[in-house]
Amino acid sequence: MNQFHKQQIPQAFIYLYDETWTLFLRLRTLLSNFLGDNYRILPHFWAWYIEPGKGKGWPPHRDSADQSVIELYGQEMLVSLSLWLPLTDATPDNGCMSVLPLSYERQYDAPITEPSQIPLQDVLCLPAKAGSLLGWRQDLFHWGGRSHASAKEPRLSLSLEFQNAALDPLCEPLFDPQNPPTPEERLSLIIQQFDKYKHIADLPDNITS
Template sequence: MITPQNATDIRVWQKLNPQLSISNGEGPRADLAEIGDDCGGFDGGALSDRFWDEGYFLIRDILPVDELAKLRGGIETLVASNLSPSLIYLYDEAWNVFRRLRPLLTHFLGDRVALLPHFWAWHVDPRSNGRGWPPHRDYQGESALGDDMLISLSLWVPLSDATPENGCMHVLPRNFEKEYAAAVSSPHEVLLQDIRALPAGPGAVMGWRQDLYHWGGRASPHAAEPRISLSLEFQNAAFDPLADELLELDTPPLFLQRLALIARQFEKYRHMQSLDVNMVRWAEQVVDACARKNHL
């Protein structure tokens, strides 16, 4: 059992998922092959056209499936240990997924890309009435200036097949919403025929401007597998920070910083999904334990 006290021991997490790594700032940075628009990774022109029209993009077969399989295994181990899937961000490989996507991020956000301290991971289990997050926008303010300068962007990466049966992502395309008399503020205002389901599998990445109305579906009890996925948010650092602390894409936080940062997400997102009271209390105690250990 991982308690708030032994959670601050890096060896506990390394033993739990030995196929994954926690570098903790030691040794050289891992050299990753980035996905670029000049090597078949994505068509920047076509991507931008759809993004600025509909508010999102979905690229298939862009990430290394073998690396994603390790992360899926890591999340399954966490869940089997009654731990939140979000703790996968303790491991370097979760941050490396998004580091690989730097060319995609700079295509939309420019060279000064910063990570927002907003992230989560999901294990939407069909056996337990699993569902994704309800309809929402990641940011309530302006996500772009005009139709060609993006301020902030969310990326979402499936680690298993995400289908309508197990709760894939759904969006209200921006060009449809523009036809409404006013911006949607409640799900009942969305015309059902305007909803777009976006199934995707391992290797894909989906991105959306942070003012896009979107949600995760509810899993059928007959679905073949859970929907397992990661999400992380970014901003163009040339604009004023959208959070108190921005993170560096190429330098993930050290172990205790990661642990405390993850634990703080529980309180932040408990309104988005049902979290066990004991799990939220555990996270609060972990934040305190990290603070004490940092001051030793």
């Protein structure tokens, strides 16, 4: 990813490589625990290189506002899950993740509909060591911080989303984790991510025009 940055290549192109998919495919036990053995990869992913003092993560958002869980026999069943993997230490200085815990939001008189409504006192900052893993249900408000000049290193990270395939697809195509996208499919998916996230991601003009 450092080479991508030096050559001004969007970091999402790292998903052309088998090694990127393998990092997430090793998480089968964890994903099966939350989504069941019959889970699939959603066509949603991204990669970040946040340079010290010059960049910031994505602003507060939910990955999916109303498709994260369903109620089945009086219990919540997780539909989809976002995973976020830091490749360098993610710290408050270089833009680690922050969230609005659902346990707090549920106590409000009304759900948060705009990021500006998030009470700053309720924000939870989530520093994470390189190679650790963060995950959340997709109706959780989350965001990346700003990297300060005092940051000792850039924040490099990857994300990929998954869903319980026993339920209707949230988005197609879904991919079998044992058979990740082919190189041709990966390139097409990367181009789709540029269009999907152009409203929120920092992209070169020639990518989005």
